[in-house]
Amino acid sequence: MREIRHLPFDEAIAHIVALHVDLARARSDTIAALSALEAIMEEGAHDAPSAPTDTMSITELSAALGVRSSTLRFWERQGLITPDRDQPLGARRYPPTAVSDARIVTALRAGGYRIPAVRAVMTSLRELGDTGDAREALQDRLQSTAARSAALLRAGTDLADLLRALHDRGCSAGLKPPASSSGRAM
DSSP: OGGGGGSOHHHHHHHHHHHHHHHHHHHHHHHHHHHHHHHHHHHHHHOOOOOTTOOEEHHHHHHHHTOOHHHHHHHHHTTSOOOEEOTTTOOEEEOHHHHHHHHHHHHHHHTTOOHHHHHHHHHHHHHHOOOHHHHHHHHHHHHHHHHHHHHHHHHHHHHHHHHHHHHHHHHHTTOOOOBOTTSSBO
16 A cells, blocks of 8 residues: 555555455455355255255366366365265265355355365354354454445545645656656656
């Protein structure tokens, strides 16, 4: 943030606006993850019992989730999802419980959660059968994003005033903005 005082006024303001956009995107992603979690849990409450043939291949599941097959294999190595293995080749097959787990992991990752946090939530879901931790984690993320947004809004006015003063002082003193390493004015 310190470098913005050396930028032209419009570019400096654009940097601040970009921070607001990032926070808005984080909020939207978290809300989408929370909605997905709720929908997944609601579906599970109304699903008919699964048959042994109700499975998906890694290709089918990756396409359904919009992730790469390598992502599913990584999540498996991390203990986030557990597919069944066909014999004798050992091909991965995902029963409904593994599909549900993969959907929850996808929702949490879309909400910005790193693997250790997702692992903690998935462990809680498996051990307690409770989505409370996942919901609480997403609600905490919403609150954190709101607090960061509020802080940025409060600081935004002060930053805009400071940038305007720096800009006006530079213009009235006949100063040009410093050149960047590429040689163009900033």
